[in-house]
Amino acid sequence: MTQARETVSFKPGEVILYPGRPGPRDRAYRVLSGLVRLEAVDEEGNALTLRLVPPGGYFGEEALFGLERGHFAEAVTEVVLEALPKEPSPEEMRALAQHLAEALARAYRRIESLATQRLKNRMAAALLELAATPLAREEEGVIVLHATHDELAAAVGSVRETVTKVIGELAREGYIRSGYGKIVLKDPEGLKTLAQSKGDGR
Amino acid sequence: MTQARETVSFKPGEVILYPGRPGPRDRAYRVLSGLVRLEAVDEEGNALTLRLVPPGGYFGEEALFGLERGHFAEAVTEVVLEALPKEPSPEEMRALAQHLAEALARAYRRIESLATQRLKNRMAAALLELAATPLAREEEGVIVLHATHDELAAAVGSVRETVTKVIGELAREGYIRSGYGKIVLKDPEGLKTLAQSKGDGR
Numbered sequence: 001m002t003q004a005r006e007t008v009s010f011k012p013g014e015v016i017l018y019p020g021r022p023g024p025r026d027r028a029y030r031v032l033s034g035l036v037r038l039e040a041v042d043e044e045g046n047a048l049t050l051r052l053v054p055p056g057g058y059f060g061e062e063a064l065f066g067l068e069r070g071h072f073a074e075a076v077t078e079v080v081l082e083a084l085p086k087e088p089s090p091e092e093m094r095a096l097a098q099h100l101a102e103a104l105a106r107a108y109r110r111i112e113s114l115a116t117q118r119l120k121n122r123m124a125a126a127l128l129e130l131a132a133t134p135l136a137r138e139e140e141g142v143i144v145l146h147a148t149h150d151e152l153a154a155a156v157g158s159v160r161e162t163v164t165k166v167i168g169e170l171a172r173e174g175y176i177r178s179g180y181g182k183i184v185l186k187d188p189e190g191l192k193t194l195a196q197s198k199g200d201g202r
Numbered sequence: 203m204t205q206a207r208e209t210v211s212f213k214p215g216e217v218i219l220y221p222g223r224p225g226p227r228d229r230a231y232r233v234l235s236g237l238v239r240l241e242a243v244d245e246e247g248n249a250l251t252l253r254l255v256p257p258g259g260y261f262g263e264e265a266l267f268g269l270e271r272g273h274f275a276e277a278v279t280e281v282v283l284e285a286l287p288k289e290p291s292p293e294e295m296r297a298l299a300q301h302l303a304e305a306l307a308r309a310y311r312r313i314e315s316l317a318t319q320r321l322k323n324r325m326a327a328a329l330l331e332l333a334a335t336p337l338a339r340e341e342e343g344v345i346v347l348h349a350t351h352d353e354l355a356a357a358v359g360s361v362r363e364t365v366t367k368v369i370g371e372l373a374r375e376g377y378i379r380s381g382y383g384k385i386v387l388k389d390p391e392g393l394k395t396l397a398q399s400k401g402d403g404r
Contacts, residue, residue: 040314042400048317050310065300067307070314090292097295098267100302105269107309108252112242112272114316115250115359157317198244 006083007032010075017060017073026063027083028096031055034079035134039154040071047154051103052076052133058099064088077134118199119158123166125195126155127176131185143185208285209234212277219262219275228265229285230298233257236281237336241356242273249356253305254278254335260301266290279336320401321360325368327397328357329378333387345387 008029010016016029016036029036036053050071053059062069064084088096113122127145130136136145147155153163167183170176175191177184185191210231212218218231218238231238238255252273255261264271266286290298315324329347332338338347349357355365369385372378377393379386387393 040310042314042318046318048314050313061299061303062307065303067303070307070310090295093292093295093299097263097299097302100299100306101263101267101269104302104306104309105264105272107306107313108240108242108272110313111252111309111316111359112244112250114313116244116248157313 008081008083010034010079010081012075012077014075015072016075016079016081017069019069019071021068022060022063022066026060027086028058028060028062028064028088029081029083030092031057031059032080032082035076036073036079036081037076038071038073046159047150048157049151049154051106052129054133058084058096060084061096061100064096114157116198119156119162120166120169121194121197121199122156123152123163123170124175124191126152127183127185128188128191128195130155131188143188145183145185146181147183148181210283210285212236212281212283214277214279216277217274218277218281218283219271221271221273223270224262224265224268228262229288230260230262230264230266230290231283231285232294233259233261234282234284237278238275238281238283239278240273240275248361249352250359251353251356253308254331256335260286260298262286263298263302266298316359318400321358321364322368322371323396323399323401324358325354325365325372326377326393328354329385329387330390330393330397332357333390345390347385347387348383349385350383 017026031053033055036059037049038051038053038059040048040050042048051059059073061067064086084092113125130145130147131143135147136143138144149160149163149167152167153160156163167176167178171178175187175194177186219228233255235257238261239251240253240255240261242250242252244250253261261275263269266288286294315327332347332349333345337349338345340346351362351365351369354369355362358365369378369380373380377387377389377396379388
């Protein structure tokens with residue numbers, strides 16, 4: 001028998017989960033529609049995006065395993081979520097394990113990139129990753145990414161001032177066109193090459 | 203009925219898994235004894251430790267989910283492993299999901315630390331993390347860590363020359379005593395404070 005599942009909705013910018021040790025009423029979630037961002041925020045208010053969770057993905061797994069949560073979960077777009085039961089079915093546990101294995105592989109690539117790549121190259125990788133989310137739209141044959149410099153800073157682990165400099169550099173070199181709150185990916189292939197190299201001087 | 207499980211052994215330094223897309227005979231493993239290191243190696247041969255897997259932990263999960271593996275798995279000490287069946291039991295899948303959730307939480311802390319912390323503070327965190335593995339032993343009331351500067355460089359995502367400079371700094375400031383291939387943690391509390399702060403000038 002399939003039980004009706006509990007669903008919850010959030011508006012863009014709403015906080016879904018807070019950092020800390022999950023309480024007894026905390027739940028893990030599966031995203032049904034929209035995009036969720038997991039982000040760490042330091043004492044000075046600088047945000048760092050850890051994971052973007054698209055439809056079909058999971059988050060809040062700390063509640064299932066009694067782990068301390070180090071980040072916020074926030075709705076980027078309108079989102080609809082399904083709360084997981086305390087004891088997920090074997091099929092759902094397998095799907096969650098697969099999601100975690102994929103997230104871990106991405107986190108490891110991110111660690112490699114932070115340890116070895118220059119900011120400009122990391123930014124190219126971040127732009128391409130964001131281009132595959134609902135933050136990007138194809139408009140007249142080109143990919144347009146709707147993201148502020150603050151959001152880009154959170155994606156690469158830097159601050160807005162530095163990001164503005166690097167975005168300017170990428171624009172001057174013809175990889176992108178940068179406008180208010182949006183970025184046009186003019187040369188995705190060139191960005192891919194940049195994303196796969198370490199950068200000068202490393 | 204409990205089936206006899208297939209176990210395999212490796213000697214220190216032996217490679218257990220290689221990077222790439224897992225083939226049909228690839229397996230995921232549970233560590234029964236010893237310590238396994240997952241590490242990425244770049245074109246110049248610089249290693250970066252991604253995960254240390256102690257007894258009870260899992261690795262090679264790419265084989266279960268058809269994911270590309272970006273790293274090597276290597277035996278740090280003598281290790282004995284149990285190969286997981288292609289379709290793990292629900293209990294084992296839950297234990298694997300929990301291991302992955304914990305590894306992901308650690309990877310996120312590492313991303314935060316790489317994005318925001320200075321090398322000296324990251325090194326303090328790495329020394330404390332390594333102190334909780336079989337690479338460390340308590341000798342006459344103090345923790346002695348058996349690790350080369352190359353291994354420390356791989357743990358923090360840096361190179362040996364830079365690590366030697368930072369280790370010298372930590373020694374001069376009284377946090378550690380450094381000898382050939384080993385490091386005495388003289389002031390674990392002080393290291394903890396260092397590990398939790400960002401460092402000067404950030």
